Amino acid sequence: MARFPLAIAPSPCATMIHLRPAAAQEIQRLLQAFPRHAGLRIQLQPSDCAEWIYDLSPAQQASPDDVTFQVGDLQIVLAQAILPLIDNLTIDYAEDLMGGGFRFVNPQASHACGCGNAFSTTPNAGGEDCRTMADSPR
Numbered sequence: 455m456a457r458f459p460l461a462i463a464p465s466p467c468a469t470m471i472h473l474r475p476a477a478a479q480e481i482q483r484l485l486q487a488f489p490r491h492a493g494l495r496i497q498l499q500p501s502d503c504a505e506w507i508y509d510l511s512p513a514q515q516a517s518p519d520d521v522t523f524q525v526g527d528l529q530i531v532l533a534q535a536i537l538p539l540i541d542n543l544t545i546d547y548a549e550d551l552m553g554g555g556f557r558f559v560n561p562q563a564s565h566a567c568g569c570g571n572a573f574s575t576t577p578n579a580g581g582e583d584c585r586t587m588a589d590s591p592r
């Protein structure tokens with residue numbers, strides 16, 4: 455499947471974010487519900503399943519600590535601090551019998567959780583799979 459880069463970050467590390475067509479289409483569809491958005495913000499939140507979990511949300515406004523990527527009429531906003539953790543991240547979107555969801559392929563990750571939404575860059579930093587924690591005896 456063809457990949458196309460969103461943009462090349464104006465940073466020394468030349469970070470790239472790749473967005474598959476299905477992901478771009480779904481992001482545009484979701485952002486229509488937020489007419490005052492300034493684009494898509496990609497964030498990383500701490501995760502119990504690994505070190506970080508991807509968090510996509512409508513961007514309100516870029517801050518001085520952010521890097522922005524303009525692609526067509528879509529602006530991608532990232533905190534500059536997370537650039538090394540997601541360099542060359544590919545975001546895809548797929549639907550199956552369980553529903554639809556974004557898929558993340560991060561070459562910086564040394565470990566991804568079972569569902570693929572969380573990752574670690576530190577070896578042996580994997581956590582407990584949240585999909586099984588609810589079934590596990592405590």
Ligand code: FES
Binds near residue numbers: 501507569571572582
């Ligand atoms: S976020 Fe818990 S298994 Fe993926």
